[in-house]
Each structure stands twice: as structure tokens, then as C-alpha cells.
């Protein structure tokens with residue numbers, strides 16, 4: 001599903017050298033940043049709103065097990081079937097079982113990052129179930145056999161020309177065009193046929209309301225509504241952390257989500273599903289299933305150092321504002337969630353051995369932390385994870401796996417010097433005296449920068465001389 | 472804290488010590504000119520940030536302890552380097568969590584004041600520009616901007632200077648790509664970031680860029696030098712001394 | 722299956738949770754008068770390319786007829802039991818030129834193809850509107866099924882001005898949604914759209930390409 005991170009740096013470098021890709025990510029992120037800012041120019045207002053968002057999510061997490069039970073009770077009494085899955089394999093099997101129970105060989109999907117995370121599409125395809133993505137971006141990627149590079153705008157790395165060329169290849173009956181309206185109309189036609197004839201729809205969920213047993217979906221296209229309205233069966237797949245206490249918690253989160261994600265005051269559709277088709281109703285799925293996926297979340301929950309990661313509402317703002325993401329794009333990360341949230345989530349979920357390398361891809365500049373609508377201290381968490389990576393403290397899977405003998409020695413030496421003021425000064429003075437003999441080049445620093453110029457005298461010396469002169 | 476003290480401690484930072492000592496001296500001179508007694512504890516070394524950000528917390532703690540020791544007292548600790556200020560003000564608490572020094576760390580954190588913040592918010596300094604016309608931009612470090620929240624202060628100081636024209640580079644708030652070990656471990660990404668930063672500064676056609684953080688300056692100046700561009704950065708303390716006639720000999 | 726449930730819940734229960742430490746005062750709803758709410762609603766709706774026509778209950782049929790004619794709509798899905806249906810039928814009886822009126826009178830399975838291919842537009846009621854975001858609130862029902870606002874290329878919604886709320890939060894509270902949620906509740910803010918191809922906005926990607934709001938002005942407004 002997701003590529004291993006071993007080659008993160010190699011992929012990042014490759015992406016860096018792709019000028020077109022870099023330019024288009026930059027433009028896209030700048031645009032999203034501007035649109036978001038239009039709503040949050042007033043910093044005090046943003047502080048208030050994000051405080052409210054964080055409080056709602058924190059309150060929900062503080063009662064997570066009971067809320068999940070309440071949610072389940074409500075959903076069941078509303079007629080929705082609830083399934084629990086401890087990991088990706090269980091989740092996939094659960095979905096497959098529902099599909100098989102309806103003798104179906106085809107599903108149509110709305111956007112869902114959790115199904116991306118558990119690799120549902122590949123799993124179903126190998127079991128002879130055809131999967132059709134219906135979000136326009138996801139649909140394009142599926143035709144290309146590619147993965148999303150952004151959690152909100154999956155096909156953001158593709159140009160109009162590339163998509164035009166793809167459509168011309170896949171739909172030879174339609175003349176080549178780069179006109180977005182025409183391309184969109186083509187997709188509409190193909191996908192409408194599919195919505196009409198497919199019996200099982202799969203979607204993600206943005207929020208689940210324990211109080212009323214309601215599943216909320218946020219979208220612009222209407223494919224989410226199609227997937228949850230037209231087929232006979234709707235299967236919603238989501239993470240256990242998405243629950244909130246009550247309906248009144250929804251409006252502030254919704255406002256934060258859409259403004260942070262795309263700079264919209266609201267999306268075109270906000271779809272709240274509380275039950276399957278009821279007696280007498282003439283449409284809507286006859287069955288609704290919710291698959292609650294753990295897949296490492298309960299372990300993150302049990303780790304007090306990282307629990308707040310689960311407040312995330314997947315708005316993508318941290319990604320849009322990340323100067324590293326902007327330059328290397330989403331695919332370099334090799335994770336379901338790229339950017340800062342992925343840099344925290346992936347090592348916690350998959351372990352540091354597999355994902356630890358990602359931790360170096362941050363300057364800890366806090367651009368992410370600043371915009372997170374639920375106040376997750378992303379840079380602080382990346383820093384904490386680096387500590388877990390370097391030292392076997394044991395709270396995170398594979399803690400200590402990033403410790404290299406060389407690096408550890410270097411820091412030991414460093415601290416041996418800097419923790420001894422006199423030794424430090426003696427070495428410093430020696431260095432200053434021999435500053436002409438210090439190396440002129442030290443890769444990789446000097447590959448793109450001149451070496452800094454060592455001063456003649458240290459501040460320590462200058463201050464000493466000054467106070468002697470003053471006396 | 473916001474009352475004007477008679478005495479402060481100065482924490483110079485390891486980079487200023489070895490690369491930009493004049494910035495430290497200028498900070499001291501400016502403070503003294505405002506009637507503040509400045510104490511520079513000779514036992515200071517480094518705040519510990521490099522190891523802390525690399526994940527080597529035990530090593531960082533060892534070094535940080537030395538600063539806890541030599542910066543004792545009640546006087547404010549002025550730091551002419553925003554990222555070190557942020558380390559001591561915000562991250563010591565985490566670094567010494569569950570340690571015997573937790574309380575001492577919190578006590579020190581509460582006394583940390585970044586240099587421009589001290590000039591503007593505590594001293595309410597008034598500056599008289601005595602220099603010729605000059606065009607500058609400001610690069611506030613990420614720590615200054617997002618951890619210490621002092622990106623406004625440095626600009627308000629420059630705005631007091633009549634002959635200084637302040638221009639704004641694009642993507643001004645974006646990181647310069649230094650990030651400590653990031654510059655080594657992700658050298659190519661770092662190089663791309665600093666290349667964008669220098670390009671934005673060069674497009675401004677400025678005489679100088681001003682900053683309150685020497686880590687960024689080392690990075691940006693290094694890139695400028697290797698591109699053979701004439702532009703260089705100046706630490707805010709040095710720039711202010713220069714403009715207000717207090718630095719004849721430099 | 723149930724072991725997964727037990728295992729997950731057990732792990733969650735065993736964990737220490739952190740008490741929320743954020744001081745959060747919910748934002749009070751803005752105090753907008755009727756005019757302000759109306760203007761904001763219209764502005765937001767138009768910003769997302771929905772069309773809003775201000776009219777009155779009396780003129781509804783005429784206004785609708787001429788709008789539909791300009792779009793060459795040949796068939797209009799509607800709820801024959803609604804208050805507006807009566808007016809439309811009356812208008813037709815009076816000689817107004819309206820498209821063929823269709824009712825959603827059987828389960829979707831029985832006429833999916835024709836619903837998808839032959840219905841040009843649908844007319845629905847709303848539960849109200851939200852001024853802040855320019856949103857319509859819909860509670861689809863047996864008489865006005867969910868797909869009416871989704872499948873036909875044009876969606877026309879009737880909104881009474883006095884049902885305008887400042888914010889979603891205010892509407893939820895005053896209409897007491899939490900008491901009993903319908904099988905499906907919707908906020909609709911404009912026609913279906915996508916920006917997935919090079920961030921260029923395209924309309925009607927899956928749902929309606931056009932959204933028309935018939936905003937019925939409140940005649941008592943001046944008095945109140």
C-alpha cells in the first residue's frame with residue numbers, strides 16, 4: 001500500500017530536481033495558504049476558535065471508550081451495523097465479508113484516507129472485487145495507478161496536460177482536450193453510470209456524533225453523497241478517534257476544518273447520516289455499516305506523550321504550510337499522510353524502524369503548529385519522537401532504532417566539551433587561534449554554502465578584555 | 472518582569488561566541504547605554520538546543536545544567552538569539568520534566584527575554600537614526616516568529632530609524648532551511664530552502680538584511696557567499712549600534 | 722468480531738487520559754437582523770455560483786416558470802403534497818407554461834435510469850438557511866427523498882426568509898436537531914464542484930451543476 005520509508009531521502013531528492021513538480025506544489029500551497037488566511041487574519045479570533053476545536057477534540061478523547069460505546073448503541077438503535085477492526089487485515093476482511101454477503105463484485109468509493117491507510121483497494125482487487133474511486137482526483141489517480149500526494153487534494157501533483165493526455169488514452173471516443181469543464185464532464189458521465197449500477201458504496205467519515213449516532217461527511221463534489229445515497233449498501237470506514245460527544249460539537253469543528261483545509265467557509269455538501277432508508281422512504285441505502293478501525297490508534301492513545309496526535313481532524317493545513325512538503329511533495333514521504341501530521345503519525349503507527357527516517361525531514365520551524373486548528377504541537381511531537389528514535393526509552397515501537405554509534409559518539413563528545421566551561425573555553429581559544437587552518441570545506445554544508453568565518457576573539461574573551469579595560 | 476531592571480544577565484549563545492562575537496558586544500553596549508548593568512557569566516557555553524533537536528536529550532541536559540547553574544538569580548536573562556531564547560524559555564521545561572532541576576528550569580524559563588523584546592517591551596527604547604539612507608529587509612527566525620512571538624519587535628525597532636527603508640521579501644515568514652542537523656541530514660532540501668530564501672532577499676535589492684538569530688544568518692550568509700552575491704546579514708544589535716552612533720570603531 | 726471490540730475498548734480503558742486543558746468559550750452567534758442575514762446569505766451563495774432570486778410566495782410560480790423556460794427545463798421533480806406544488810398546479814391551470822411536473826412516487830430502484838437520465842430539475846423545500854456560510858438545510862423525507870437535491874442537473878430550493886439563522890450552531894440549537902435526527906440531514910452550499918484538476922474550479926462534477934434558491938421575502942419584515 002504505502003512504500004517503505006527507507007528511501008525517503010532518495011525520493012525527496014528526486015522530487016526536488018523535478019522543477020515542474022516543485023513549481024506546481026509551491027503555487028498550490030501558496031494558494032491554499034492565502035485562502036486560509038482570508039478567514040484567519042484576526043489572530044485572536046483564530047486562537048479562540050482553535051482553542052474551542054482543541055477543547056472539543058480533547059474532551060472527546062478524554063472519554064473515548066465510553067463515547068465509542070455510546071456511539072455504537074445509538075448507531076445500532078438507528079439501524080446501522082457497527083464493526084470493529086483491530087488492524088488493517090481485520091478491517092479489509094470485514095469489508096469483504098459485507099460485499100460477499102451481497103454477492104457483489106464491484107464497489108464505488110468516496111474519498112477516504114483510512115481505506116488508503118489499510119490498503120483496501122489492493123486487497124479487494126486481489127479478491128476479485130472491482131473498486132472504482134469516484135472523487136475526481138482519486139479517480140484520476142486510479143486511472144494512472146498512482147497514490148494521493150495530498151490528503152485533501154489527492155491529484156495536486158498532476159497537470160491539466162497530463163490529465164488531458166490520460167483521458168484521451170482512456171476514452172478514445174472523446175477528442176483530446178485540456179478544457180477542465182469537458183474533462184470533468186467526461187468523468188461525470190462515466191461515474192454516473194457507475195453510481196447508478198453499483199450496489200455497494202464505500203466512504204470515509206469526518207466526524208461521528210456519539211449523542212445522536214450520526215456520521216458526518218464533508219465534501220464539495222457530491223460523490224460522497226452519491227456513494228452514501230444511491231447504492232443499496234453503504235459501508236463507512238473510519239478511525240476510532242473520529243468520535244465527538246454531541247451534535248453541538250460539530251459546527252465549530254466543521255468551520256475549522258473547511259477554513260483550514262481549503263479556505264472555504266463551508267464545503268458544498270455537509271452530509272449527516274443517522275440511519276439507513278427508513279420505512280416509507282424511497283431512497284437511501286437499505287443497509288449502512290460502520291467499520292471502526294483501530295490500526296495502532298489505541299497504542300497512540302495509551303502513550304501520554306503522543307495522545308494529542310489523535311485530536312487531528314485531517315484538514316491538511318500543517319501539510320500546506322510545511323516548507324519541506326512544499327519542496328518535495330507528498331509521494332516522497334511514502335506514507336498515507338504526508339507532511340508534519342504524517343511525520344508524527346507514521347512512526348507511531350508503523351514503528352520507528354520503518355518510519356524514523358522521516359523525522360529528519362523537519363526544521364522544527366513550527367509553521368505547522370501555528371496553523372493546526374486543534375492545536376497539536378506538531379514540531380514538539382516530532383522533536384519528542386526524535387528523542388525516542390535516538391534513545392531506547394521504549395514508549396514507542398522500535399525506540400532507539402535510530403541510534404547510530406557515530407552520531408551518539410559525536411553528541412557525547414559535544415556534551416563532554418560544552419558541559420565543562422573551562423575545557424570549552426580552552427578548546428575554543430585553540431580553535432580561534434588556528435582558525436586559518438580549519439577546513440574550508442565540509443560536505444554537505446559546503447556543497448551549497450561557504451563555511452562560516454570564525455571570529456578572531458570569542459565573546460567570552462571580548463567581555464573579559466572589556467571588563468579589564470573598564471577597571 | 473516588564474519593569475525596567477537595574478541589572479540583567481546576558482546569555483550570548485555558542486554561535487555568537489565563535490562566529491559573531493561583535494553582535495554580543497553590541498548587545499551589551501546598547502543595554503549599558505540604556506543604563507542597565509550587564510553581567511556576562513563566563514561559565515556559559517551553549518543552551519543545549521543542537522542536541523535537544525537531534526533527539527539526544529541526555530546530552531542536551533548535561534549541557535543545559537551548566538547554564539541553569541551559571542544563570543542563577545532573579546535578574547532577567549537577555550538572549551540576543553531567538554532560538555536559544557526559545558530553547559531556554561519553552562523547551563527547558565520539557566527537557567527537565569521529571570528531573571530534579573525541573574523547578575530551577577521553570578524559574579530560569581520565566582526570566583528569559585529575547586533581546587529585541589527586552590528593548591521594545593521592557594526598556595521602551597527610543598532610537599535616533601544617525602546613519603545614511605539604507606534599504607533593508609528583516610529575516611525573523613522561526614523561533615523568533617512562532618515560539619518567542621517577537622517578529623514584530625525587530626521591525627518596530629527599525630521603524631524608529633528615519634533613514635532606514637524596510638522592505639518585505641516574499642515568503643518572509645518561511646523557514647530559511649537551517650534547522651540544525653536538518654542542514655546535514657537533509658542537505659538537499661535544506662539547500663533548496665536557503666536558495667529560495669536568498670533569491671527572495673536578493674530580489675528586494677536591499678543593502679543588508681537584519682536578523683535576531685545567528686543560526687539563520689550563518690545559513691543565509693553561507694549561501695549568499697557561495698553564490699558570490701554581495702548581500703550579507705547584520706545582527707540587529709550591531710545594526711542598532713551602528714545607526715545610533717555608538718559604534719564608531721567598527 | 723466482538724473480540725476486536727473488546728480488545729480495542731480494553732486497551733483504551735487501560736490508558737490514562739489527559740484532562741482537556743483548553744479554555745474554550747463557545748463563540749456566541751453574531752446578532753444579525755433579518756436584513757443582515759439575508760444580505761450575507763445571498764452574498765455567500767452567489768460567491769459559490771448559486772443563484773438567488775428574491776420573490777414572494779404569490780409570485781413563486783411565475784418567477785419559477787420564466788426561470789425554467791430560460792433553462793429549457795422539460796421536466797421538474799417535485800413533491801406534489803407540498804404547499805408550493807399546489808401553487809404550481811394552480812399556475813398551470815391558469816395557463817402558465819411550466820415543464821412537466823414529476824413526483825418521486827416510487828422507490829428509486831424502480832426508476833433509477835429515468836431519474837438519472839430524464840429529469841432536468843428538482844424542486845425541494847428547506848428547513849432554513851445559514852447566513853454566515855450561505856447554506857441551505859435540508860432534511861430529506863419520504864416526500865422529498867435524498868436524491869432530489871443530488872441527481873438532477875438543476876436543484877431549486879425554496880427558502881423562507883424567516884427561516885434564516887445566523888450560524889449552523891444557532892440553527893441546530895433552536896431547531897433542536899439533537900432530539901431526533903432524520904436518516905439524512907444536509908447542508909448544501911452551492912452547486913457541486915471540484916478543483917481537482919490543477920485547482921481549476923469545475924461545476925457539476927457529480928451533483929447538480931446549478932443551484933437556484935427562491936428566497937421568499939418575509940412580508941412582515943418591515944413591521945417587525
Ligand code: SF4
Pocket residue numbers: 260311312313314315316317318319341368371372373374375376378
Ligand atoms: S495535525 Fe495537521 S491535518 Fe491534523 S488537524 Fe492539525 S493541521 Fe490539520
